[in-house]
Amino acid sequence: MALTLIVCRLFSGMAAEKVFPDLAQPEETEAPSTFTTYRASLATEAILGGQGTGLNCSIPKLMEKIAFSPAEDGSAISLRFRQACVMHDLCYRHGYATYGYTQADCDSQLQQSAYRLCRQINRQGNSQDPLSAYAACEHEAKEVLLGVTLGGAGSFHSRRSSTWFEYDPQPARADDYIVGRAVPQETVSDPGRDFGVRTFYFRRNTVKMRVLATPPESSRVSALPFPGVLVVTPPIVTDRPSGEDAALPPLVSLARNSYSDTSVHLIPFAIARQETPQKSSHALSFPGCAQDACSQDADASINKLAVIDNQPVLVSLTHRGVLSSNKTTVKIEQNAFMPGDVRKPMTDYALNGPSTSVHNQYRFLSHDMLFERDDVGHITHALVFARGVGVSADGRQFIRDDSGEDYATRVAVARQRLGNGHTGEIQRFFLNAAETDEPLSSVRLGKAQGTALLALAWSAADLRRVESGKPANHPPLVKIWRLPLNGARPDPVPQALRVPVPVPNGYISLPPIMARLSTQEAPLMILTRVAPDRWQNENTRPTAVITDTLAIDFVMTSLLTEADGKNRFANSYQLRCEISLDKQLQSPEASSLRQRAYRIRYGRYNPTLEAQNPAWQLNVVKSDLARRWRMSQPIVSERQLADGPVMALTMVFNGFPAMSFQALLKAENGQLRYLPADTLPRFINSCSLKALANGQ
Known part of the structure; x- marks a missing residue:
């Protein structure tokens, strides 16, 4: 058996060297990217990614033993390279629709990320000759x-x-993609026709903006070069500092x-705004x-923008410098974006105190750093996560836990x-959050109810079904860990609630959105599904259309907090907007899609x-339309109309934002009402709202 293991290990190593290319730029010493999430509007609290199947390093156990x-510390390969594997998971699920990856x-990014991570972990191995670790890390990255x-x-x-799910904080490989953002009401020119949504087309280090409205504004505008030859990065929706001296654009x-x-x-x-x-x-x-x-x-x-003490601040989690022999801590750094003559030093916070080491620092880099907000939306805390890291019984420090054996079932x-x-105001604790619960999101509960961490997951039985390609028997679960207002440790065991959707399948393929509206106290969960799941037959012959109609379903449900601290879903609704693909195909905005299909078929x-x-032509283009709706970006925002604020549900049509649409709903006497509008495109046959029974 030992001989067989040796032979298999040699074979796998040879295969990895033969199959995968060499890595460039060995002088780079930075850790790989950590995923992040971009909220598309001020109303967005969180976006629950992961599709309920979690994030992990899915190397087969036998392969792990062989290869x-x-x-030396006894840690599993799936823990050591988890940061690279998480990005790979998200790239496989969402990279194509979001960035065109x-x-x-995805595989090339994984190889480079694993290489960088190996360099970080093994950096202290030979301080006299740091280049000696390059070859070994390159080989391990390939494996x-x-x-x-x-x-x-x-x-x-x-x-x-x-x-759609934005996760890449530095999409350097993406060269042709569009993102949408909702802008504050004061930047909207015509509340009656302007959706309050701007889309940004990134291509070859340039940016082109489009205003979503009815009728849509022309896209015949010049593309601007992104400043400073920097890596083009999608904008962030900023908070609002008060006062003229603390002005911050709504998008940066x-x-x-x-x-x-x-x-x-x-x-x-x-x-x-330009007037002619x-x-x-x-x-x-x-x-x-x-x-x-500005620098x-x-x-x-890991870098995040926050408004703290009424000024824009770059909140960072240190990574590279902390891994050297004389810097063995992990710090939250705060740096204000202010002119040099008025900038004041801000406190850095070492996660283990100013003089206590943190071992296996790389384990803090596979999770997004989250922000916690108070009742009025001001950022108050940073939440940092790590798997395979120990916490002392009194919660005073992170302790050494080299093997990290329980990393798959709990998070520090x-x-x-x-x-x-x-x-001195730092808490350290464990949560019983499995890898299948990730990623975690921070959400404010009702007024004076504090904050909770939320995860989206399938039950164990349904997870096995979903992973084997079978439909789930029950709706997915939302797991909730409440953070006590008094600073006490939270209960490590979450409360689990079934999501009240009428059909379980398809509702978490597009990540649900947690939103907060000015018209209600509790946070709102919005789940989006494009139905039917199988719009066309899959065979080798030209595609046969089953139906001309495609439906976009939005399920909205409030997350209420009871007096005993327990949560429940209530006041659930389903909005269905039916799309005629024939009408969309004949709309002027679809001309480029039609022309492309002819060029594919005839070369001209x-x-x-x-x-x-020809009938085949219509089917091919309609198939493309249906798939693009499934890859579209949902945005939940709030608009201010003449008779008050309304909730806006926007679908930014993938690749061609002129064919996007927006539906409006208004809260009245604790109920939601759909607002019919003449701003819907002609290919929307109808939108209808119905209440769902509690617990459905």
Whole structure:
């Protein structure tokens, strides 16, 4: 058996070296990217990704024993390379729809990320000759890719099943994609026709903006070069500092030069209204600012923008410097984006105190750093997570736990108050959160109810069914860990609630959105599904259309908190908007899709070919429309109409935002009412709202 193991290990190593290419830029010492989430509107509290199947390093156990030598600290390979594997999981599920990533793009990113992570973990191995670790790490990165490829063979989601979820904080490989953002009400020119949503088309280091409205504004605007030859980065919806001196544009990017230069640049997105005798329009610009006010040299791979003490602050989790022999802690750093003459030093917070080491620091880098907000929406705390890290019984420090044997079933949490002078205000605790519960999200509960961490997951039985390609028997679960207002440790065991959807399948392919509206106290969960799940036959012959109608279903349900602290879903509704694919196909905005289909078939396009309208042609283009709806971006926002605020549900049509639509709902006397509007595109046959029974 020992001989067989040796032979298999040699074979797998040789296979990895033969199959996968060499890695470039060995001088890079930064850790790989950690996923993040982008809220698309001020109303968005969180986006629950993961599709209920969790995030992990899916290397088969047998492959792990064959290919990888045991680590000196006894940790599993799936723990050591978890950060790289998490990004790979999200890339496989959402990379195609969101960024246009191919499976090769995802695999190449995994290989490079595993290489960087190996360099971080083994950096202290030979301080005299740091280059000696390059070759070993390059080989191990190839074996990680081989193992994950074997374990996840066939699991890449292409255009048939990929869905929208922004997760990449530095999408350097993406060269042709569109994101949507809802802007504050004061930037909306015409409340009657302007959706309050702007889309940004990123291509070849340029940005082009479009205003979603009825009728849509022209897209014939010049593309702007992204400033400073930085890596093009989608904008963040910012909070609102008060006072003229603390002004912050509603949309900014946190951009960087590359992985080898960790300085962060704040890029404002300025949107100005332009009036002409014929019509009004909007223009995008990137106003310059003082270099010291818009740049921070933050040696960290996790960076977030927050408004703290009424000023914009870069909140970072250190990574590279902490792994050297003389820096063995992990810190939350705060750096204000202010001019140098008014900038004041802000407190850094070491997660284990100012003088206590944190071992296996890389384990803090596989999770997004979350923010906690108070009742009025101000950011108050940062939440940092790690698997395979121990917490002392008294919660005073993170303790050494080299093997991290229970990493798959529980997560350690650091909850640090932000701002200045809060060094002693940190909590350390465990949560019984499995990898299948990730990623976690922070959500404010009702007024004076505090904050909770939420996870989306299937039951154990349904998870086995979903992973084997079978439909779930029951709706998915939302797991809730409440963070006590008095600073006590939270209960590590979550409360589990079934999501009140009428049909379980398809409702978490597009990640649910937690939103907060000014018209109600409790947070609102919005789940989106494109139905039917199988719009067409799958065979080798030309596609046969089953139905012309496609439905977009939105389920909305309030997450209420009872007096005893327990939560429940209530006041649930389903909004169904039916789309005629025939009408959409004939709309003027679909002309480019029709023309492309003719070029694919005939190598050219002309009006004569289009006039013939062959049946196969219609089916092919309608198939493309249906798949693009499944890959579209849902946005939940709030609009201010003449008679008060309303909730807006927008679907940004994948790749062609001019064919997007928005539905409006108004809260009246504790009930939701659909607002019919003439702003819906003609291909929307109807939208209807119905109440769902409690517990459905």
